[in-house]
Amino acid sequence: xxxxxxxSKVWSALQARRQxxxxxxxxxxxxxxGKFELARSFAASLLCESPMADGLACGKCLACNWFxxxxxxxxxxxxPEALSEDVEVEDGKKKPSQQITIDQVRGLDDFFNVGTHxxxxxxxxxxxxxxxxxxxxxxxxxxxxxxxxxxxxLMVSSEPMRLLPTIRSRCQVVPVPIPxxxxxxxxxADEGLAQPERWLAMAGGAPxxxxxxxxxxxxxxxxxxxxxxxxxxxxxxxxxATELExxxxxxxxRLQLKQLVEALQKWLVDLTLARNxxxxxxxxxxxxxxxxxxxxxxxxxxxxxxxxxxTRRQEAEQPxxxxxxxxxxxxxxxxxxxN
Ligand SMILES: [Zn+2]
Numbered sequence: 001x002x003x004x005x006x007x008s009k010v011w012s013a014l015q016a017r018r019q020x021x022x023x024x025x026x027x028x029x030x031x032x033x034g035k036f037e038l039a040r041s042f043a044a045s046l047l048c049e050s051p052m053a054d055g056l057a058c059g060k061c062l063a064c065n066w067f068x069x070x071x072x073x074x075x076x077x078x079x080p081e082a083l084s085e086d087v088e089v090e091d092g093k094k095k096p097s098q099q100i101t102i103d104q105v106r107g108l109d110d111f112f113n114v115g116t117h118x119x120x121x122x123x124x125x126x127x128x129x130x131x132x133x134x135x136x137x138x139x140x141x142x143x144x145x146x147x148x149x150x151x152x153x154l155m156v157s158s159e160p161m162r163l164l165p166t167i168r169s170r171c172q173v174v175p176v177p178i179p180x181x182x183x184x185x186x187x188x189a190d191e192g193l194a195q196p197e198r199w200l201a202m203a204g205g206a207p208x209x210x211x212x213x214x215x216x217x218x219x220x221x222x223x224x225x226x227x228x229x230x231x232x233x234x235x236x237x238x239x240x241a242t243e244l245e246x247x248x249x250x251x252x253x254r255l256q257l258k259q260l261v262e263a264l265q266k267w268l269v270d271l272t273l274a275r276n277x278x279x280x281x282x283x284x285x286x287x288x289x290x291x292x293x294x295x296x297x298x299x300x301x302x303x304x305x306x307x308x309x310x311t312r313r314q315e316a317e318q319p320x321x322x323x324x325x326x327x328x329x330x331x332x333x334x335x336x337x338x339n
Contacts, residue, residue: 003034024153029176032209233337237330
């Protein structure tokens with residue numbers, strides 16, 4: 001995904017800071033906007049020996065070569081093991097960590113104790129910053145409080161409220177907004193994505209999530225769910241629960257119950273919008289169906305069911321029984337249409 005075109009304003013703002021960099025920048029914004037790629041491109045741009053006019057790394061110099069191969073001596077990426085691309089889980093082995101570990105943070109000491117390779121910048125990219133427990137974050141904080149000269153921390157976070165206030169206060173915040181719909185649709189289309197409008201809507205405007213949804217084979221269950229929900233009062237909640245429980249099982253962990261609840265929540269938002277004569281936000285291809293259904297439901301009942309779905313979303317993390325959970329969910333949905 002071309003995150004530079006997607007976030008051209010943020011990119012210009014970052015470039016404008018080249019000459020007077022703070023010790024740490026915190027890129028914040030919702031998930032799926034390309035914040036990590038943006039931070040990584042900025043790091044490459046700063047380390048490049050002859051960046052281009054728009055600040056992009058040249059991709060040709062020695063520094064760019066090192067960077068692309070992942071062994072630039074003045075760059076460190078701090079991220080959970082589970083996020084690294086070459087991680088393979090063998091049967092019976094421990095699962096890769098979802099957290100940045102304290103050993104990873106301590107490992108930075110060596111990095112800070114030697115001079116930079118070309119007498120330039122030293123950059124640490126932390127992704128995502130919220131993936132640190134308290135003691136790991138405190139360990140990092142020591143470095144943030146007494147930064148060695150020429151060091152830049154590029155921190156990325158989708159949940160800045162979960163960070164230690166002491167970490168947040170050491171960083172200059174760079175907000176990464178949801179890009180304009182038109183810009184995002186064009187960039188997704190350039191990526192070769194079919195129906196970019198549809199997927200962008202389903203992802204709430206986050207292009208990275210849209211790509212993820214479209215490419216991870218998620219369309220099958222979403223189509224199934226939309227067609228069953230579209231039946232309104234004729235929906236068969238028990239059959240629907242059976243079908244979707246099977247989809248969850250067959251996905252081997254890629255589809256989770258909470259995603260089903262989230263999809264239902266989006267459907268309810270669309271029903272509420274349609275009830276008020278507004279265009280739907282998420283399920284674009286089902287606009288007509290949703291408008292037709294919305295007129296059959298009393299508005300108060302819709303609000304109530306949305307509240308219930310919020311509770312269900314929490315329960316979905318640890319349901320006692322997936323089938324019963326889904327049956328309850330869809331029985332509630334049919335009850336919306338009761339006389
Ligand atoms: Zn270069």
